[in-house]
Structure formats: structure tokens, C-alpha cells
Amino acid sequence: MTNFLPLVEQFHSLQGEGYHAGKSAFFVRLAGCKVGCSWCDTKNSWDEKKHPSISIEKIIDRIKIARKKGASFCVITGGEPLQHNLDNFCKAIKKMTTGEEQKPMKIHIETSGVNSISGSYDWITLSPKRHSPPKNYFLKKL
Numbered sequence: 001m002t003n004f005l006p007l008v009e010q011f012h013s014l015q016g017e018g019y020h021a022g023k024s025a026f027f028v029r030l031a032g033c034k035v036g037c038s039w040c041d042t043k044n045s046w047d048e049k050k051h052p053s054i055s056i057e058k059i060i061d062r063i064k065i066a067r068k069k070g071a072s073f074c075v076i077t078g079g080e081p082l083q084h085n086l087d088n089f090c091k092a093i094k095k096m097t098t099g100e101e102q103k104p105m106k107i108h109i110e111t112s113g114v115n116s117i118s119g120s121y122d123w124i125t126l127s128p129k130r131h132s133p134p135k136n137y138f139l140k141k142l
Contacts, residue, residue: 004055005084006031006048012066015075018125020108026066026074028059033079035112035132045079056089060096063105067097073106073122082111086119094120113138 008029015025032048033040045051063074074093076086090107097105108123113134128134 003057003088004053005059005089006051007054007059008042008045008051008079010059010062012069012071020073020123023072024070025108026063026071028063028074028076030076030078030081030084032083034083035080035114035129037129037131042079048079048083056092057096059089060092063093064097067102067105071105073108075108075110076119077110080112080115081109082113082115082117082119084118090119090121111138 008031010026010028012024012026015021015023029042029045030048031045031051033046036046040046063071066074076089086109093107094104106122107120108125109119109121110125110127112129112132113126114129114132116135117137124138126134126138128138
């Protein structure tokens, strides 16, 4: 488990697709992807060495600001975010976004499912790829 993650970008926006489309969200795009889809629109995220490793505390500082500005949940995306062990990151988000009058920030993840799951999520968006199918865990448990 790590306390630093390779960060491509983070931003507050509206979720643009799926069940939560149109809702205010904070996106954390992590670097690193070995899936290699030819149609990928974020190929700049594939090589994690090209992106700085940022402490999870600094990332969460931005999540907390976005929450104050109306973000309903945090979306962890990539690349392929589950290339990283996200146990510490998810625990820290839950702990650091809980207040006297606030429940923990909800966490969503967007994954192809090719890696084992780590972390704890309120919503999982599975985007399977024919050339690199998801682990059976995702197909049986979700």
C-alpha cells in the first residue's frame, strides 16, 4: 500500500455518463494503464513515470474543497486506477471527509476490471474490454 499516487489530473465537474450523469463530482485521474485500448482518449495517462507522485493527503485536500463547492462524490479514474493498491487512499478519503455534520464522501471508481480490487467503493463502473477481460470477481460479485 502506498501513501503516494501518480496523478495525471484532478478536477471538479459534472459526471458526463452513466447512472450519475449530470451530478457534481470530483475526478481524480491516476496514471498507469497496461490495458492499451487503441481507442483510448486518455493515452497520456498510460505511463505513470511521466506523472508526479502526489501524497494522498494533498489529493484529499482538493477533494474536501470540491465537496464544499458541491461535489456529491469522488470518481477515481485513469488510466486503469486499480493498477494501484487503493486501500489507504479510500480509507483516508472516508476518514478525512467525515465531519461532525457530514457523512464520508462517497467514492466511485471507473475500471476495466483487469486488476484485483483494492479500496472500498460506493459505486463501481465496470468497462470491460474484449482484448483484456475483467477478473471473475467483477462478473460474479457485482
